[in-house]
Amino acid sequence: MDSTYLTDIFNQYMEKSSLLYQTWFIHSEERLHAFGQVRKGSKRVVDTIRDGTFPRDLHGSALESVMDVIAAQTEIFKGAKHAFMWKPKLRIPDIYENRDNQAAFADMLAAVLQNGDGMKKLMAVNDLANRKIKGLGPSVSNILYFLEPTIFPPFNTKIVAGYKLLTHENIRLGNWDDYFKLRDGIIRLNEQGGLFSKDLGAISAFLFDIGALRYVIPENSEEYLIAEEQHSTKAQLEELGRQQRQKDLHYRIQYMLADIGNSLGYRSWIASNDHNRTAGGKRLGNISIPKLPASIGALSEHDRKIVGLIDVLWFTPDGRPVCAFEVEKSTSIMSGMNRMDDLYESLKTDMMLYIVAPDNREQEVLAQFNRPHYMHQHDLHDHICYILFEDLRENYESLKRFGHDFSILGPISHFADGRLVS
DSSP: OOHHHHHHHHHHHHTOTTSHIIIIIISOHHHHHHHHHHHHHHHHHHHHHHTTOOOSSSTTSHHHHHHHHHHTSTGGGTTGGGGGSOBTTTTBSTTSSOHHHHHHHHHHHHHHHHOOOHHHHHHHHHHHHHTTOTTOOGGGHHHHHHHOTTTOOOOOHHHHHHHHHHHOOOOOTTOHHHHHHHHHHHHHHHHHTTOSOSSTHHHHHHHHHHHTTSSOOGGGHHHHHHHHHHHHHHHHHHHHHHHHHHHHHHHHHHHHHHHHHHHTTOEEEEOGGGTTOEETTEEGGGGSOSSOOHHHHTSOHHHHHHHHTSSEEEEOTTSOEEEEEEEOSSSOHHHHHHHHHHHHHHHOSSOEEEEEEOGGGHHHHHHHHTSHHHHHOHHHHHHEEEEEHHHHHHHHHHHHHHOSSGGGGGGGEEOTTSOBOO
């Protein structure tokens, strides 16, 4: 690979304040503190294996303490602990039940901790690799990095992905031979690019950010665009799902209000454009009167349209409007208030008006209720209240069973100042 190109992308990367070189490698006291903690913890691992007190599980072991320190090192080591968790069904990693494998693991750690010669450290790791201990692969390198950061780079999915994108070399995860191949390649890149640092954490962070598509270079630009498109599609699907859930809840609330009205002896109307909607598999139009009462037919076309699109209306048997409900799950509270305002002006009758909203929108409702426009319209102000979703849902069956008229809504209705009506 061209040295000038490598130096250029190294230098640009080092200036990115949001990426791992700056946030983890350069400006992390926790990273520096981890070297001593991992070294002490690894000595305890060796001691507990040799004195026979090392447990048959990661939990509660000195190794768990070591991995907790490493896994706390931002996202570059986020999943490092998982490789050492005992998986009984798979009998891996086989250092908890097999005494010989435990001893080999301890001998390798001791050799790396005690030898001053870098080649002897590598030979000790190679000896462990040659034993082919089931489930104990090059994830061990995440410990080794904190013991000898100039000799052993860490090893994980994103680092491997970054290396493969940059060099087009094939590296397999979980394979010791490929780890040594990756190590040689990382050292070569580090030298060609003008040395990030002798500490291989720097170039490993660089490769991680390339593999995570956080640092875009020509070699990963196509993957970045594909990921962005997938992310955008996923976000759109999630938003569509959220919107559908909101609509479903809106229809359930409409159904409950109409059902309560019918149980009280009123004739419930559901907005004409919602008659074919369903709530819990039940068609809303089936609990709504099929058309508005004759009294509404006397209104102008404009006013009939306003009335027809109110979410729920309760009429007396002779067609007199008693209550109107606007359900505001996610739409503007102000728009609901304005529809109530228009309805009140159109009908000019002594009826109750209710905004029905989620509990988490109560402050927004109160703010709208107390706008000067509504505060100064005393007739309207005295006839409009709000009901919260949870109160309606919790009391749904009781309202149907014990109510005789709309006054049953008093205990769950609030005035403009938040007080309960009764």
